[in-house]
Amino acid sequence: MISAPALVLSSASPRSRKLRVLKRWALMAGGLFVVLLGILIAPLPGPGGVPVIAVGLMLILKSSFWAKRQFIRAQYARPKWVYPFRRLMRKKPEFAPVFWQQALRAEKVILTRRRRGLIRLRKGLRRYIRKLFR
Template identity: 65%
Template sequence: MRRIARLALMVLGGFLVLLGIVIAPLPGPFGLPISVVGMVVILRNSYWAKRQFIRAQHARPKYFYPFRRLMRRRPEFAPVFWQQALRMERLLLKRGKRVLSRTRRSFRASFRRASRA
């Protein structure tokens, strides 16, 4: 019974990965999160995929760290996606044009001022 459930979850994960690939060309970032969820479902249910993931992680730890954070028992979705958004912003935009990091700093400063008062 467990084997059937595990196989069904692997098929669901594969379907989500394929769905994310199909959706990726559409406007908006909807394909990437769907593919990531599919990868996490596959990695949680396949020993072979886990071994391949560990090999890839040893080769490029920086790239696979977000996946590891999402595979924990209680994954923290918001911090992972925020970290990835900052990373993509750093890759795509010049230093003076980054919006997310400035927004975060101003939000933190206003929060600190409000907590002091």
């Protein structure tokens, strides 16, 4: 007679296990391809390469146990750097707030306080839209 735990362990067929492994490797290869494509696009004008590289890294992260461990280590070491990627990997990611937050951070690093204009731009747009809908 076979015990209950043995039945549970033998329920997964070798074929389904092979398909899962094949899917994982295909996702990893696709992610690597997208990262390489982003690196090729990066020298072109505009930020085109950075989002493409981020999408490729997310594909790799979803399919690689090693990448997940590295991501968790990075999360402990630099939580502010990893947080935007975590927000983008949710089931329903909010792209606009993440990119706005990153634009504000980049502006803070690059420009002096007097020259920063994104916050003033947002407040001005908000006032303009409120006037339109009154």
